[in-house]
Amino acid sequence: MHLRRGLAGYGGLVSYVAAVALLPLATAVSLNYTSPLLLAAMLAFVHRERPERAQLFALAGGLCGVVLLLRPTFDESQWFAGLIALLSAVLAAWTALNIRALGRLKEYPVRTVLYFSVFITVATLPWFLLSHPATLSLQGSLAVLAAAIFAAFGQIMLTIAYQRGNTLLVSLLGYSQVVFTTIVGIVIWNDHIPAMSWIGMALVIASGGVATMFMRPATPNPAAVPIKLERSAHEQHTRQVTRSHR
Numbered sequence: 693m694h695l696r697r698g699l700a701g702y703g704g705l706v707s708y709v710a711a712v713a714l715l716p717l718a719t720a721v722s723l724n725y726t727s728p729l730l731l732a733a734m735l736a737f738v739h740r741e742r743p744e745r746a747q748l749f750a751l752a753g754g755l756c757g758v759v760l761l762l763r764p765t766f767d768e769s770q771w772f773a774g775l776i777a778l779l780s781a782v783l784a785a786w787t788a789l790n791i792r793a794l795g796r797l798k799e800y801p802v803r804t805v806l807y808f809s810v811f812i813t814v815a816t817l818p819w820f821l822l823s824h825p826a827t828l829s830l831q832g833s834l835a836v837l838a839a840a841i842f843a844a845f846g847q848i849m850l851t852i853a854y855q856r857g858n859t860l861l862v863s864l865l866g867y868s869q870v871v872f873t874t875i876v877g878i879v880i881w882n883d884h885i886p887a888m889s890w891i892g893m894a895l896v897i898a899s900g901g902v903a904t905m906f907m908r909p910a911t912p913n914p915a916a917v918p919i920k921l922e923r924s925a926h927e928q929h930t931r932q933v934t935r936s937h938r
Contacts, residue, residue, distance in 0.1 A: 693797065697790040697804070698811030704783030705812065707776050714773035718762035721870070723777035724784065725758050728863040731785035735860060739789075743860050746906035751860075754867040754899035760892030761870055761885075788854055788863055795855025805847045864903050867896045 711720040728751050735741040743751075766774065794804050828836070853862045871893050877883035 711777035719764035757895030
């Protein structure tokens with residue numbers, strides 16, 4: 693399971709970076725954010741878990757908000773790069789399912805992130821050595837270190853969310869990354885965004901709220917039900933015996 697999670701995460705990471713390099717940033721991010729819709733399709737057709745209709749509308753609304761906020765552009769000559777971006781979305785959805793499966797096996801989130809980090813480090817080490825790492829400046833090294841620290845904490849929290857929460861809802865709330873990034877740009881770099889972007893932000897926030905309201909309760913583990921019933925019957929029998937002795 694850890695190997696499958698590592699392969700999915702590695703493939704998604706490489707394809708996403710390639711899409712960012714080959715496409716305009718807004719286009720690559722927008723195509724990558726189709727992963728919640730793909731995750732809903734996987735849950736419905738593979739795992740027979742049909743999401744609520746309100747959640748599907750929220751997914752579509754959130755994606756529309758992201759498109760309004762980023763305003764992507766696309767050229768016909770970039771079709772192959774677009775396929776790579778969609779591949780990153782597919783692998784991101786597959787990664788979410790693998791993280792959920794590890795949670796059902798009672799695997800610790802920190803250990804899940806540790807194994808994934810080791811897998812990524814080993815798999816990308818040859819590329820790193822070929823990129824002349826000695827030429828990286830001190831400022832660049834500190835930036836890479838900061839990105840690694842924040843990414844590690846983010847991965848731990850994301851793993852906990854996928855293992856303990858509603859899978860589709862967690863994926864949909866990932867749209868909020870664009871909102872937070874936009875707010876950071878406004879506060880730190882004094883970015884000025886048009887009215888259409890504000891509408892997109894509002895749509896993303898509203899979609900997350902709607903999905904949260906209509907979130908389906910977590911389904912109990914079927915394997916634990918007989919054990920629970922057996923324990924309840926045993927406890928009831930014990931109480932009856934105790935009362936008869938009294």
